[in-house]
Amino acid sequence: MQFARRTDAIRAFQVMELMDRARRLEARGMDVVHMEVGEPDFISADPILEAGRAAIAAGHTGYTSALGLPALRQALADYYRDHHAVALDPQRVVITAGASGALMLLSALLLESGDELLLADPGYPCNRYIPLFAGAVPRLVAVGPETAYQLNADLAAARWSERTCGMLVATPANPTGSVLARDDLAALAELAVAKQSWLLVDEIYQGLVYPAELGALPADAKHGVVAADRVGTVLQLVTDPDAPLFVLNSFSKYFGMTGWRIGWMVVPESAVTPLERLAQNFYIAPSSIGQHAALAALGGPAMAVHEQRRRAFCDRRNRLVAGLRELGFGVPLVPEGAFYVYAELPEALRQAGIDSPAFCGQLLEQHGVAATPGTDFGEYRADAHVRFAYTADMERIEVALERIAAAMAAFTYAL
């Protein structure tokens, strides 16, 4: 059977293949520490589960408006007001089927065939594959610790071509957990205006932010931001409702709702009506039960649980970064957000020609730790990096570190 050629360029996640291998090993009785998947190990907080059950009991099982429940759009505007001091017209908030659904709509809205889009390498793979599917050409810009693993205005300007139509950045980022500094974000937004293009900011890890140095989250840490030169959202910097800025977000990560498939975006006023048309035609509406549950995710009781979990993630980050560094992995910058450590393989292994797919394969098969090779996230020095997700509790992280040490010893012995 012949399938459309446009699907050929879209690669499978190696992490999925790795998960399958891990499951097969577990079925054979092996204990595996899972550090490969990008989703919280916590299930949704109780108030969310209760709201989901209540929505079913009340029969909220029909379609909603394509733009989402008005109450949820309003609750998100209130969230920006209360937690980020941003005044937002709820009409600019569009509820979607996850941030993935949001990017599909935006790709359909913004991209002409052949348009070029600038993105950081390493980066989240779907953020390039979804625009690619829409006919655009993702241009990957190699980034490293010198720019905090982020695309910045200088790098973007240097790569700009006459076909470049916009930029997509993620902050905090996957796989590096790096956060764009306030000035860098502002400069990107200014470049977008100067070039008559647009800027997409993926803020899906918003809320999962920690101090820039290893250490516990201060007792009085505010939601959404910890450092003076960081912002909780780009919307604090760009207040013009007609600015060419699109913010993608989701209930998946901080709010622990990956499987409910609810996300949102904040868009310029003029984009709302065309996006409504697209959403109606693509999927009619996001899940109604999911939206009712998401309303509870923004309430005080659930937010208290989310903040507790953020603290747990921060403690895990501290332990994992320190442990990996002790083992010789390169972690030049402490990741300030999300739940990932993007670590460079120790020098001895790299010199012996061991790349991250080989390392991750061996680490899983022989030692029972699943982690994702950097090659899932781009090309630039990808085979020298591994992404460890700290979506396992502290006890399991200790087990993982012991096993990684054993893997290192086995590799070194074999050399």
Ligand SMILES: Cc1ncc(COP(=O)(O)O)c(C=O)c1O
């Ligand atoms: C950077 C980034 N953006 C977007 C997504 C998509 O998330 P969802 O569709 O669950 O909202 C992910 C998921 O891992 C991600 O890491």
